[in-house]
Each structure stands twice: as C-alpha cells, then as structure tokens.
Amino acid sequence: MTQETNSIETLVKKEYKYGFVTDIESESAPAGLNEDVVRMISLKKEEPEWMLEWRLKAYRHWLTLTEPKWPHVKYPPIDYQAISYFSAPKKKGEGPKSLAEVDPKLLETYEKLGIPLREQERLAGVAVDAVFDSVSVGTTFKAQLAEKGVIFCSMSEAVKEHPELVRKHIGSVVPYTDNFFAALNSAVFSDGSFCYIPKGVRCPMELSTYFRINASNTGQFERTLIVAEEGSHVSYLEGCTAPMRDENQLHAAVVELVAMDHAEIKYSTVQNWYPGDEEGKGGIYNFVTKRGMCKGRKSKISWTQVETGSAITWKYPSCILLGEGSIGEFYSVAVVNNYQQADTGTKMIHIGKNTRSTIVSKGISAGKGQNSYRGLVEIRKGAANARNFSQCDSMLIGAQCGAHTFPYIEVKNTSSRIEHEASTTKIGEDQIFYCNQRGIETQDAVNMIVNGFCKEVFKELPMEFAVEAQKLLGVSLEGSVG
Amino acid sequence: MSNTILEIKNLSAGVENKRIIKGLNLTVNAGEVHAVMGPNGSGKSTLASVLAGREGYEISGGEVSYLGRDLLEMAPEERAREGVFLAFQYPVEIPGVNSTYFLKAALNEIRKHHGEQELDAMEFLSLVKEKMKLLELRDDLLKRSVNEGFSGGEKKRNEIFQMAILEPKLAILDETDSGLDIDALKVVSEGVNKLKGPDNAQLIITHYQRLLNYIVPDFVHVLWDGRIVRTGGKELALELEEKGYDWIIKQEAVPA
Numbered sequence: 001m002t003q004e005t006n007s008i009e010t011l012v013k014k015e016y017k018y019g020f021v022t023d024i025e026s027e028s029a030p031a032g033l034n035e036d037v038v039r040m041i042s043l044k045k046e047e048p049e050w051m052l053e054w055r056l057k058a059y060r061h062w063l064t065l066t067e068p069k070w071p072h073v074k075y076p077p078i079d080y081q082a083i084s085y086f087s088a089p090k091k092k093g094e095g096p097k098s099l100a101e102v103d104p105k106l107l108e109t110y111e112k113l114g115i116p117l118r119e120q121e122r123l124a125g126v127a128v129d130a131v132f133d134s135v136s137v138g139t140t141f142k143a144q145l146a147e148k149g150v151i152f153c154s155m156s157e158a159v160k161e162h163p164e165l166v167r168k169h170i171g172s173v174v175p176y177t178d179n180f181f182a183a184l185n186s187a188v189f190s191d192g193s194f195c196y197i198p199k200g201v202r203c204p205m206e207l208s209t210y211f212r213i214n215a216s217n218t219g220q221f222e223r224t225l226i227v228a229e230e231g232s233h234v235s236y237l238e239g240c241t242a243p244m245r246d247e248n249q250l251h252a253a254v255v256e257l258v259a260m261d262h263a264e265i266k267y268s269t270v271q272n273w274y275p276g277d278e279e280g281k282g283g284i285y286n287f288v289t290k291r292g293m294c295k296g297r298k299s300k301i302s303w304t305q306v307e308t309g310s311a312i313t314w315k316y317p318s319c320i321l322l323g324e325g326s327i328g329e330f331y332s333v334a335v336v337n338n339y340q341q342a343d344t345g346t347k348m349i350h351i352g353k354n355t356r357s358t359i360v361s362k363g364i365s366a367g368k369g370q371n372s373y374r375g376l377v378e379i380r381k382g383a384a385n386a387r388n389f390s391q392c393d394s395m396l397i398g399a400q401c402g403a404h405t406f407p408y409i410e411v412k413n414t415s416s417r418i419e420h421e422a423s424t425t426k427i428g429e430d431q432i433f434y435c436n437q438r439g440i441e442t443q444d445a446v447n448m449i450v451n452g453f454c455k456e457v458f459k460e461l462p463m464e465f466a467v468e469a470q471k472l473l474g475v476s477l478e479g480s481v482g
Numbered sequence: 483m484s485n486t487i488l489e490i491k492n493l494s495a496g497v498e499n500k501r502i503i504k505g506l507n508l509t510v511n512a513g514e515v516h517a518v519m520g521p522n523g524s525g526k527s528t529l530a531s532v533l534a535g536r537e538g539y540e541i542s543g544g545e546v547s548y549l550g551r552d553l554l555e556m557a558p559e560e561r562a563r564e565g566v567f568l569a570f571q572y573p574v575e576i577p578g579v580n581s582t583y584f585l586k587a588a589l590n591e592i593r594k595h596h597g598e599q600e601l602d603a604m605e606f607l608s609l610v611k612e613k614m615k616l617l618e619l620r621d622d623l624l625k626r627s628v629n630e631g632f633s634g635g636e637k638k639r640n641e642i643f644q645m646a647i648l649e650p651k652l653a654i655l656d657e658t659d660s661g662l663d664i665d666a667l668k669v670v671s672e673g674v675n676k677l678k679g680p681d682n683a684q685l686i687i688t689h690y691q692r693l694l695n696y697i698v699p700d701f702v703h704v705l706w707d708g709r710i711v712r713t714g715g716k717e718l719a720l721e722l723e724e725k726g727y728d729w730i731i732k733q734e735a736v737p738a
Contacts, residue, residue: 429537434574436558437534437567438588438644439595448587452578452627 029086035059038187041086045156045190048163058176058186065180071343072372072404073312075248075285083219083250085188141205150234151196152207155223158194165196169227173256173293173320181252182289185221189254192222197232197263206462208237219250226256228263230296235266237465248276248311253288261296261323266304268461269317270469273309275476278367280339283311290317291347294326294355302329303346304460306469308476311340316374318347321355321383328357331457333469335476336369336401345375345406350383350416359390362454365401366477372404377418379411386416394424395453397446397477425453447474485512487652487683488533488553493544494708495532501542502528504708510652513680517694517719518687520705521727526687527571529705530656533685534568535561548652562588563595565651565682569641569658576628581640582610584628585647592648613646617673635666642673653677654685659693671696691723704730 029037038059042052067078145152151162158166176186193209209224228234251273257265267290276283286309292301303317319328330346348357363371377388394403403424411418427449435445451458451470458466488510496502502525510516520526532539533546535558546553553561576584589609590600601609614621617639629637638658645653655674659667674697678684686697694702694716702719704712704727712718712730722730 428574430574431576433534433536433558434570434576435584435588437562437570438584438648439559439562439591440588441557441559441591444587448579448584449576452576455578 028084031084032081033059033083033085033188037085041188041190044086045159047156047159050163050167051159054171054176055187055189058183059188061177062180062183062187065183067180071314072370072374072406073314073341073343075312075341078248078250078285080184085219085221086190144204148201148204149198150201150203151194153194155189155192155194155225158225162194162196165227166194166225169225169256169258170223171256173258173291174254174289179289181287182254185223185252185254185289188219189221189223192224192253194224195226195234195236197226197228197234199229199260200231201229202232203234206235206237208239210239219252221251222253224253224255225258226265226267227258228260228265228299230261230263232260233264235268235462237268237270237462239270239272248283248285250285250287251310253290255288255290255317257292257301259292259294259296259299259301259323259326262298263296264300264302265292266302267292267317268465269303269305269307270461270465270472271305271307271309271313272472274311275309275340276311276338278338280311280368283340284309286310286313286315288315290315291320292318292328293320294323294328294352296323296326297352298325298327299323300327300329302327302331302460304331304457305333305344306457306461306472307332307334307342307344308472310342313340313342313344315344316346316376318349318376319357320349320351321357321386322351323355324352325354325356326352327355329460330357330359330361331460332361333364333454333457333473334362334371334373335364335473336366336371337476338367338369340367341370343372343374345373347376348378348388350377350379350386350388353382353384353386355383355386357386357388359388359392360456361390361392362457363392363394363403364397364450364453364473364477365394365403366397368400370402370404372406374406374408376408376410377420378409379413379416379418381412383413384415386413388416388418390418390420391456392420392422393453394422395450396424396426397450446477450477485681486510486547487512487549488685489547491545491547493532493546494542495528495539495544496542497528497539502708503532505544506705506709508703508710510683510685512651512683513678514701515678515684515686515697515699517697517699517702518685518705518710519689519691519702519719519722522689524705525708526689526705527656530568530571530654530685530687533561533654534558534566559591560595563592567645567648567650567653569638569645569653569655571656571658571660573629573632573637573641575630575632577630579628581626581628582606582624585610585624585644588644589647609647613643616646616676617643618669619643634661635663638662638670639666639673642670642677646673646677649677649682651682652685653682654687656687657689658686659688659690667693668696691719694719706731 038055042055174182176183195207197203226236259265273284273286294301301319307313321328328348334342334344336342346359359375361373363373365371373392379386392405396403405422407420409418431449432442432445450473458469461469490506490508493503493506494501518526541554586606593600619639699716702714702716703710
C-alpha cells in the first residue's frame with residue numbers, strides 16, 4: 001500500500017489557463033457596504049423605484065443574518081466591508097448600443113477565453129451574453145431570438161425594458177430572505193442574464209452566459225432569471241473564469257428558474273473559477289443559490305453542473321416540484337484538487353402528486369481536496385406517488401483527500417418511493433497499470449478512468465460542452481497522479 | 483541461431499525484503515512458445531509482473547534484455563509500446579470506459595510510438611471485425627465498459643482479443659487458463675495459436691497442464707522456489723501432470 005500512496009501523491013500543478021488579467025480601465029465603488037452603496041448601484045443602473053426598494057429591504061434583512069457555518073468547508077472570516085460591490089469597465093460616454101461599440105479590449109478578453117462575441121465568429125447556434133465583472137458587455141443574436149419572442153438580455157436591461165416580467169418573478173423562487181448570501185446578492189446584484197421564453201416556443205438555439213471576474217478586490221453578484229412559459233423549452237449554459245490573484249474573491253450569485261405547464265428548462269454550468277494555487281492561496285469563493293420552480297403541471301427542470309474551479313464551492317441547485325407530474329433532475333460532477341473544497345448537492349422538494357426526481361452526483365477528490373455531497377430529498381404530505389432516485393459516487397485520487405456524503409431524506413407520504421445508492425472508489429494502481437500495460441501513459445489513464453466515472457453526467461451536457469468539460473477535467477486533474 | 487526476443491540472466495526480484503525470484507535464467511527466441519509451470523508460490527506471477535513493469539517489485543540482481551534493450555529500465559507503457567503484452571490473470575474493470583474506445587487508444591499509442599499513422603474510427607472498426615471472428619467474441623462485449631460485468635471467461639477472452647489487435651512481439655499469458663471452462667479454454671487457445679508467428683513469441687504461465695493440450699509449447703520450464711529447475715519439451719508437461727510437482731522437487735533436492 002505504501003508503494004501505491006507514494007506514487008499517487010506526486011503532485012505537479014497545471015497552470016490555470018484563464019488566469020490573465022485584462023488591462024482595462026474600470027470604475028469601482030469604494031470598498032464597503034451600506035445603504036448608500038445599494039442606492040449607488042441602483043442609480044448607476046437607472047433602476048425604477050420598486051427595484052431599489054426591494055434591494056434595500058434585502059440589505060436590511062441581510063444585516064440581521066449571520067453567515068452560515070454548517071457547510072463542511074473551512075475558510076478565514078470574510079470582511080464584507082473590504083469588498084467592492086460594484087466594478088464596471090469604464091464606458092466612453094454612453095453605454096454600448098451594439099457589439100460594435102464595445103471596447104475592443106473586452107472583446108479580446110472573450111476571444112482569449114474562447115468566447116467570440118462578434119456574431120459572425122460565434123459558435124453555431126449559441127447565443128451568448130457576457131458578463132465582465134459586474135456588467136453585461138454584450139448579448140449576441142438578440143434579433144434572431146426576438147423573432148420568436150424570446151427575450152435574452154442582461155438583467156439590468158430587463159429591469160428597464162421588461163419591468164413587469166422581472167417584478168413578477170424576481171425573488172419568487174429565491175426570496176431575499178432565503179439565506180445570507182441570497183440576501184446579500186439581492187441587495188447588491190450588479191447584472192446577470194434574463195431569459196423569457198413565451199408560450200409554446202422552443203428556443204431555437206442554446207443560450208449561454210459567460211461570467212468573468214477581472215477587477216481585484218471585487219465581489220461578483222450576478223442574478224439570473226429564466227422564465228419558461230407554458231409548453232416552452234430552453235437550454236441554457238453558463239461558464240465562468242477569473243484571473244489568478246493571491247486574494248480570495250467572493251462570488252455570490254442567485255439563479256432562479258420558473259417553469260410553467262409542460263415547460264422544460266435545462267440549465268448547464270461549467271464552472272472554472274480560479275481555484276487558487278497549489279498551496280491553497282487565492283481562488284474564488286463560489287457561494288451560490290440556484291433554485292428552480294416547477295410551477296406548472298408536467299414541467300421539467302434539469303440541472304447539470306461540472307464544477308472544477310473555485311477555492312470553495314458552496315451550492316445546491318434545487319428543484320421545487322410543485323406542479324403535478326413535474327420532474328426535477330440534478331447531474332453533477334465536482335472536482336477538487338490541491339486545497340479546493342466543495343460542499344455541493346441539491347434539494348428536491350416534492351409537493352405535487354406524481355412528481356419525480358433524479359440525482360446523479362459524481363465527486364472526485366485529489367490532492368488535499370475535500371469534497372462533500374449534501375442533498376435533501378423531501379416528500380411533502382400531498383406528494384402522492386412521488387419518486388426519487390439518488391446516486392452519489394465518490395472517487396478518491398491519492399490518500400490525502402476526502403469525500404463526504406450528507407444525504408437528508410424526509411418523507412411525509414407513504415405512497416412515495418425513494419432509492420439512494422452511494423459508492424466510494426479509489427482510483428486504483430491496478431487500473432492505471434492495466435492502462436500502462438496497454439501503452440497508455442498514466443495521465444491519460446487517469447483522464448480516461450475519471451471520464452468514465454463521470455460519463456452519466458457528461459452525457460447530459462450539450463454536445464460541444466461535453467467535449468469541453470472532458471478537457472477541463474483533464475486539466476484540473478493534471479499531475480494529480482505521478 | 484534465431485532472433486532473441488527475451489533474455490533473462492540470473493534475475494532476482496521480490497517484494498519488501500522477500501526474495502521471490504532467485505537467480506532465474508530464460509531465453510526466448512522469435513517463433514517460440516514457452517510454458518512456465520510451477521506450483522503456487524513458485525514465483526510465476528511475480529515473473530509476469532516484473533517483465534511487465536508492475537510497481538512494487540524490487541529487482542535485486544540480474545538483467546533482462548528485450549530485443550537487445552534493457553527491459554527493466556523501460557516504463558511499463560514503453561514496454562507495451564515496444565511490443566510486450568501481458569494477458570492479466572485478473573483483468574481490471576474500468577467502469578464507464580468503452581471497450582472499443584480503450585482498445586483504439588491503446589493501439590494508436592503503439593502506432594504513434596512506431597511513427598505510424600493513427601487509425602481512425604472506421605479503419606479501427608474493420609480491424610476489430612476481422613479479429614473478432616478469430617475469437618468468436620460477441621460484439622456486445624465491445625459496446626460495454628472495459629471488463630465491467632464480464633464473466634471470468636469473457637474477461638480472459640477479451641484479453642486475448644486485445645492481444646490480437648495489438649499484435650505484440652512478446653505475449654505473456656499469466657494463468658490465462660484459470661477459471662475457464664473447457665469451451666472457453668478451447669476458444670482462447672485457438673486464438674493464441676492463430677496469433678503465433680515467426681516474428682513473435684509467447685510465454686505461457688500456468689499451473690496446470692490442461693492448457694497445454696491446446697497450446698503446444700516448444701519448451702516447458704518448471705519454476706520452483708524462484709528458479710527454473712527443469713526444462714524440457716512438451717512431454718515434460720505430461721509427466722508433471724502424471725507425477726505432480728513433488729516428483730521434480732524431490733529430484734531437485736537430491737541431484738541425480
């Protein structure tokens with residue numbers, strides 16, 4: 001056994017590819033948070049009064065809350081007064097009216113990241129909204145989407161252009177009273193994406209938002225809202241990167257999804273925030289609240305996440321299954337290497353009759369990483385014939401990492417059926433040797449074994465992103481086995 | 483004299499202060515089939531592991547040359563790419579990794595190593611079809627994950643199938659016959675026989691003689707206490723079957 005641990009633990013660090021900083025003049029609010037800062041953000045965004053009121057209520061509520069301590073993660077206390085709550089690339093005069101007016105340096109950044117915003121160069125069939133620090137820098141394909149009645153724009157724009165829709169739905173799934181970070185986000189959210197799919201429309205392309213933190217000492221607090229009306233269908237993907245910095249940066253986002261009768265929302269995340277260096281210095285604190293409401297009958301919300309970045313990840317994309325026969329799904333791959341920590345999972349709240357949910361979670365721990373799955377399956381009294389299937393698998397690479405599982409199951413209806421399967425495996429020297437003996441070198445063998453382990457989740461991702469996710473996994477684990 | 487593929491000289495090896503192989507000599511030439519037989523604990527599997535480069539073994543003396551190169555200096559994957567193939571006694575399961583994908587990756591690594599063009603999916607599939615006939619393999623095995631949920635016989639057959647695709651110079655079969663019923667044994671043996679050629683060699687490690695009813699070796703070696711104590715033709719295997727290992731071991735203790 002000693003032989004095995006020795007050889008497995010030779011850790012080499014792969015450089016974080018997205019760690020560059022864009023040299024762009026930005027306008028940041030001074031560090032600190034008070035009502036004036038909240039007002040300033042609202043003013044900058046030229047928001048209506050109701051929005052400001054809502055922010056202020058959230059801020060006041062936040063003051064009464066304390067940071068949650070129950071996640072299985074460790075980090076020094078966060079000084080909320082040392083963070084700047086707003087940063088925006090400086091605009092020349094008026095804001096950009098079209099992509100042609102966006103600062104070329106910003107477009108360059110996105111190109112470096114492989115996210116071309118110029119429409120002629122864009123990925124076929126994917127509309128992109130890009131959020132740089134706190135503001136959206138441009139949304140592609142707006143016109144084509146508008147033909148179908150699909151609204152896809154930045155949250156700031158939505159507040160101004162579609163106030164009735166935003167007002168109706170914002171906070172309806174994640175109220176500002178929900179938790180500490182949701183309250184904070186509600187008070188200071190800067191931008192994010194808004195999608196509205198009208199009745200009966202199948203969104204003609206993948207929608208995608210790309211989040212980038214650039215400025216230092218800033219938090220990023222975006223808010224995404226997706227509303228799918230009756231019988232509509234949308235597939236949405238978000239990607240995230242940040243520069244390498246020594247200090248930790250806070251990212252506290254809120255995502256709300258609303259699905260009406262027979263509507264379907266597929267939400268995929270490839271999260272690759274800067275994870276910190278091999279000594280655990282720096283990296284993003286990714287404290288996110290994501291929740292979907294299956295409001296209508298036979299509606300469906302499916303979360304797929306591939307989490308490879310961030311120093312600390314704390315998120316539970318959840319589904320409230322209110323509508324009769326609605327379906328919630330959660331497919332997750334969470335990777336921790338070096339000193340990364342993740343406490344992630346889902347909540348499936350079954351309220352309506354004949355609701356169904358599926359949870360497939362794959363946790364991979366390498367280096368000194370700590371990975372926890374935390375999930376709640378709750379069957380309320382009226383949820384007759386509800387069904388849940390959960391599968392939580394952990395894979396350990398090396399002997400210094402950890403995998404933990406915290407499944408909570410609450411059943412208040414006797415006609416429901418719940419299945420929970422769990423496994424923990426250690427990537428075996430035997431498996432690696434078997435691959436070696438066939439001519440495959442160790443790093444490729446690890447990638448192959450890990451990708452095999454995650455297969456059930458990858459197949460849920462849209463094609464082009466599945467390939468991306470596999471590569472990302474390879475990079476994240478590079479050097480984890482010597 | 484024919485081309486030497488493998489030459490083991492006075493090899494000593496073991497694990498953590500325990501010597502298992504104690505001064506072993508063996509020469510294998512192209513076109514030859516060698517059987518290494520011996521009771522449990524004689525060092526058969528250790529020999530296979532050391533030749534393939536499995537970690538955890540200590541080489542305390544001797545040398546192994548493979549096609550004129552120092553085999554012990556080569557990384558396991560390099561040995562594989564240079565044509566050393568081990569058919570595992572216990573093939574490992576790799577969940578979620580498709581068998582065909584795995585084998586294609588392996589073959590292309592070997593081809594790359596030799597400066598040959600990698601095969602694309604179509605070329606590879608036609609190669610697979612051709613070799614599958616050889617082993618009467620059910621094609622659904624190739625749609626499944628590597629060895630996952632395979633029966634013992636299927637795993638062994640899959641090993642020989644991989645051997646057929648990878649076309650090694652030196653194939654080491656580590657107790658391939660263990661756990662096989664008679665039908666599977668026949669199929670596996672036929673496969674091995676068909677893969678025999680003038681440019682390659684096979685080293686068959688086995689406990690029992692019965693595999694040698696189907697694979698006819700040019701040489702039979704008896705391994706006991708880490709050394710080859712007797713070498714003969716195929717008739718030696720039959721004699722062993724009849725008289726048991728004790729017969730040789732006794733003779734060994736009291737040299738004639």
